Amino acid sequence: xxxxxxxxxxxxxxxxxxxxxxxxxxxxxxxxxxxxxxxMALAVWALMKSMSRHMNKVDFTQAPDPEAEQAERAEPExxxxxxxxxxxxxxx
Numbered sequence: 001x002x003x004x005x006x007x008x009x010x011x012x013x014x015x016x017x018x019x020x021x022x023x024x025x026x027x028x029x030x031x032x033x034x035x036x037x038x039x040m041a042l043a044v045w046a047l048m049k050s051m052s053r054h055m056n057k058v059d060f061t062q063a064p065d066p067e068a069e070q071a072e073r074a075e076p077e078x079x080x081x082x083x084x085x086x087x088x089x090x091x092x
Contacts (some may be wrong), residue, residue: 029037
């Protein structure tokens with residue numbers, strides 16, 4: 001176990017000395033920031049391409065519903081009989 005603590009302390013001294021070398025006024029995202037940004041850009045591009053493919057597959061024309069057509073045909077007939085019945089009551 002003494003080897004691990006020695007290597008850990010050696011790593012810490014290197015990191016501390018590296019931190020002192022970094023200019024505090026010039027902090028940049030570095031390579032890791034670029035890699036993360038590039039990965040996110042590729043993911044967004046892939047999602048947009050996938051969405052475009054799926055949207056091209058969608059058929060926006062809607063087939064008429066046969067039940068709705070039957071209901072529309074039945075409504076005017078019942079509406080005509082109701083209005084004609086009300087008209088007879090007013091006259092009579």
